[in-house]
Amino acid sequence: MLLQPAQSEIIPSEVDTTTHISKRISIRIPLVSSPMDTVTESRMAVAIARQGGLGVLHRNLSIEDQAHQVDVVKRSEAGMVDEPITISPDATIGEADELCGLYRISGVPVVDAEMRLLGIVTNRDMRFEHDPTRLVGEVMTKMPLVTGPVGIAGDDAMRLLAQNKIEKLPLVDPQGRLKGLITLKDFVKSDKYPNASKDPQGRLRVGAAVGFFGDAWERAMALIDEGVDLLIVDTAHGHTQGVLDMIRRLKSERAASEVDIIGGNVATFAGAKALVEAGVDGVKVGVGPGSICTTRVVAGVGVPQVTAIHNASRACRPAGVPVIGDGGLQYSGDIAKALVAGADTVMLGSLLAGCDESPGDLVFINGKQFKTYRGMGSLGAMAARGRKPSYSKDRYFQSDVGTDDKLIAEGIEGQVPYRGPVEAVAYQLVGGLRQSMFYTGAGTITELQERGSFVRITSAGLRESHPHDIQMTVEAPNYSGQ
Incomplete structure (x- = not known):
């Protein structure tokens, strides 16, 4: 099927692609990275959030590792870090250097046991030190430092940084205790990424x-403690009692009151309605449409994705619950089709798996670059890795399977073409969406959903839609040969 063109009074650069991923969270572009172990870890989550989308960290990790990834994203860019990484003056500069490398920061405030600020140790302090066992207290820049009061305005903080030619501004209370940290890089990043998806703390x-x-x-609970913005109760079949009970429990938990809860995956009106009645803030739709998913073949179960999105939206829209279309996207034009069908955002796997920021390995095959990509239902994702258990089996309701050779795979492993940085890929995808909105005369995502209409095409129409009767010699950045 295709979208039908309509009278337009707007040009692509004027459209607004802002939408909601959940009841309380809006994002500037309708792109969400999939929680797959070859797609989204902290590096991808940071990159896609800076473009205006949102990354969802996969759960094929220990609790500690996944919570740490949330912490890394939250510390990567902040208007003010209210719990800055600190170090004791009795630590070694080797430990300080390791801490800076772990969090990708250039310096660490030095505090005593009562969090009183004693100084700061930076890369500049350690650059010419050759003994990693030297104590931080011996090489740090000691107090008095340029500091700011708690609650300082952003403009005033920037003025202090500029006047004193420093990159970090510790915030202290009247007793000299460290209460926060403002860094110059956060102001720079805010200017560079004006559409970034940010929480109220920046x-x-x-x-x-x-x-x-x-x-x-x-x-x-561990993820909530680290400041995660939304949780997805993520299973291959979201219309199950266990998923509904988990959603209700999370929605009733006081600690989770500031976190939006999304449920999935479903593919029917009844499944979406059950999630809505359980209290979700968003519904994830898709059973088997992914390029690496074999559920529809192995289990013989699924619903074509456009139909699934449309049916789910009929249950979600009256309740004001956003829909996430998960899977089945090959080109930027498919994003617009998913939105017209009823989705508010789309979740991307294969389209982002080839990016620099994805965790997959980069390989060369016949002179071309590829990155590894696998389904979370593949044997590789569900099987134990040495002594490390798999945290993916229960997504496919096989946590009770004792040995790897008894697993029933619902996905495959493969590779996708290397695509470069997320920034470039997101630009092309959103650019294609903007063109779709221009052709249909829609200035906003809501207008696209209301005004967009489909026309059914045949297999001949599909062939006509793609380049034909020509040997392609140069691939476009948003279209490659099949």
């Missing part, structure tokens, strides 16, 4: 996937 937004079985509750 930190990048990030989501994370959890299950409903075993350690799921402990995992959810």
Whole structure:
């Protein structure tokens, strides 16, 4: 099917692609990175949030590792870091250097046991030190430092940084205790990424996937403690009692009151309605449409994605619950089709798996670059890795399977073409969406959903839609040969 053109009074650069991923969270572009272990870890989550979308961290990690990834995203960019990384003066500069490398920061405030600011140790202090066992207290820049009061305005903080030619401004209370940290790089990043998805504290937004079985509750609470913005109770079949019970429990938990809860995956009106009645803030739609998913073949179960999105939206829209179309996207034009069908955002796997920021390995095959990509239902994702258990089995309701050779795979492993940085890929995808909105005369996502209409095409029409009767010699950045 295709979208039909309509009278337009707007040009692509004037359209507004802002939308909601959940009831309380809006994003500037309708792109969400999938919680897959070859797609989204902290680096991808940071990159996609800076473009105006949102990343969802996969759960094929220990609780500690996944929570740490949330922390990394939250610390990557902040208007003010209210719990800055600190170090003791009795630590070694080797430990300080390791801490800076872990969090990708250039310096660490030095405090005593009562959090009183004693100084700061930076790369500049350690650059010419050759003994990693030297104590931080011996090489740090000691007090008095240029500091600011708690609650300082952004403009005043920037003025202090500029006047004193410093990159970090510790915030202290009247007793000299460290209460926060403002860095110059955050102002620079705010200017460079004006559309970034940020929480009320100025930190990048990030989501994370959890299950409903075993350690799921402990995992959810750990992620909430680290400041995650939304949780997705993420399973292959969201219309199940265990998923509904987990959603209700999270929605009733006081600690989770500031975190939006999304449920999935479903593919029917009844499934979406059940999630809405359980209290979700968003519904994730898609059973088997992914390029690496074999559920529709192995289990013989699924619903074509446009139909699934449309049916789910009929249950979600009256309740004001956003829909996430998860999977089945090959080109930028498919994003617009998903939105017209009823989605508010789309979740991307293969389109982002080839980016620099994805965790997959980069490989060369016949002179071309590829990155590894696998389904979370593949044997590689569900199987134990040495002594490390798999946290993906329960997504496919196989946590009770004792040995790897008894697993029933619902996905494959492969590779996708290397695509470069997320920034370039997101630009092309959103650019294609802007063109779609121009052709249909829609200035906003809401108008696109209301005004867009489909026309059914045949297989001949599909062939006509693609380049034909020509040998392609140069690939476009948004279209490659099949």
